[in-house]
Amino acid sequence: MTDLPNVDQGGLSWLDASGEHSDIVLSTRIRLARNLQGHAFGARARVNDRATVLERVRKATETVPHLRRAEIRELSDLSANGRRVLMERRLVSRDLLGETEESTGPLSSSGVALPPDVPLSVMINEEDHLRLQALNSGLNLRAAWDLVDLLDEELGQELPYAYHHEFGFLTSCPTNVGTGLRASVLLHLPALVLTKEIGKVLQGLSQMGLTFRGLYGEGSEVVGNFFQLSNQTTLGKSEEDLVDHLDRMVRQVIQYESQARSVLMRDASAVTEDKIWRAYGLLRYARSLSFEELMNLLSGVRLGAGLKLLPGLRVYPLNKIMIFTQPAHLEDAAGRELSPAEEDAHRAAYVRSILSTEGRIFNDEGSDDAPTESTG
């Protein structure tokens, strides 16, 4: 994308599968909700409040170390597709886009600040005045917390946060009051789904104060066996406790998933291998793919990569496929709007291009070729 030339990897460094357990954990995210004293927040914020908040953040980027040289993008300055690209990269939330039944675009003075060299983003005038977010590859809660905590401290020295001595940080929605913290980890749990243990696991996590969502956060469905696991409460515990608790739980889930993978390979290796290679075959050659089908097939192939059944395949290109086959990314790459049929065709073409390049690097040359693809 040409929209973020100054941001490291276009804001996608969390995608590179460099973090711990990245065969099972796609990414770690921690966000803090903050509001500024003296300005109405949430639904009560007026145009004036919002404009002032944006201005104050803009000013802060001159002095706050972690925001220095950050690009501030006002959402109304971007095309509708450009905004969606940011959302698909998980740099801004769906809410910030302002695409609701009542509205077709962002509210005034909505924006995002993206530093060039650290995996941070600050959403401005979302549900709260500020949403500070750190986004890392793999399971990396401690690093994400340290980073966002530092930014929070630096920013708090410039901007007067709304804080109550008893409740903690004040937020637009009461569920965020207290630490304002939500830590979440995006997990790929295909084996727990295949062995039908996922329900039990999620139930247990819910009893431990955790909640799960789909790929796009609140209200989104689970696709491709990706589960976003996060803390439910933000009040009454320290940030470190919340983060440590989630970390312990996630490690437990990773262990369950690993065990389920072993069980699959022990009790149903033929069926599992067949399933994985079929998914690979379809991704490799299909001429049309919906995003949902893609995610389901990708889930199989990702499992295959994790189980070393597709030994030439790295996780990073698979992660890339997830991001770059989303609708706004496909339109961005095409440089124009795409009809639904065109979108599915472009998606399939992108997947083929990645898988054939990926194959070429690791392939036992010549043993596994295909007929020449028609270019007509």
Next chain:
Amino acid sequence: MTDLPNVDQGGLSWLDASGEHSDIVLSTRIRLARNLQGHAFGARARVNDRATVLERVRKATETVPHLRRAEIRELSDLSANGRRVLMERRLVSRDLLGETEESTGPLSSSGVALPPDVPLSVMINEEDHLRLQALNSGLNLRAAWDLVDLLDEELGQELPYAYHHEFGFLTSCPTNVGTGLRASVLLHLPALVLTKEIGKVLQGLSQMGLTFRGLYGEGSEVVGNFFQLSNQTTLGKSEEDLVDHLDRMVRQVIQYESQARSVLMRDASAVTEDKIWRAYGLLRYARSLSFEELMNLLSGVRLGAGLKLLPGLRVYPLNKIMIFTQPAHLEDAAGRELSPAEEDAHRAAYVRSILSTEGRIFNDEGSDDAPTESTG
């Protein structure tokens, strides 16, 4: 197969896609039903009759030019799997195997004579004393008729056929009385099926005195969009008329199929291409395939080869896949019995081996590789 070392291409020369229209027509078959005077035939034939018939045919191979050097195989001398291999190659009928509810093997003195160098076979003591068959690649009714007619004449000089001056050749089943001729053509009609015109076409053919069956002849279901088209009547017309009539009708059907293929490419090229490449992807990588699924996928890939959408792929290897992935052929290659799950795994492995070799020859090297396959 080691069973037919002296027969050209193991009796599979009809498979090599050398004949006319071989992208649509797999093969042409003409058979003549004959019985010998002085011996009861059909269900009334006793062990003695059958033994004498076999002996007389054996003797005839010494003098009849087209049977000279023919191998005569008595079915009871073959293993059950060896018999099924012959059936899967369409050199003998299912009936000759004698695998009915009452019986687990062939009746006494059942046999087949296979000349080494011409695509002929003579079944002995099937429903009739003799079934003379010529089997050719592609659409080739005239050549098949000439060949089987010659054999019939030669054999008739040695053996006294049961013949009635009014009815013609006498046969066990009244539907064969007269010429005793059945000419059939095995057609691959995927586009007529996809465009849902097949019903209308088959209905029209039925009004023209033709009938259709599946891959294995009478009573077998249509799989993989292969239709075996043949004459219904054998009485009251000359052999040449029957053959010419079928030839005209088949050419008409080929034209319908070609038109339907053009329509598909005009109105639904994206969907068709996607379908074909998906079929290819599954065949290329699946680890387990039932014969029925294989045939359905192969039908798509065969259509793709015909439409030049899979330009590296020849029809001959696809024909080979059809034959060598049948159960008896898989067991024959494995040298042992296979469980159903093993059979599906061996089938998939065979398909992969053929498609990867086939791809290698025609492939734009390096553009389309896959991850190294696990050999574990």
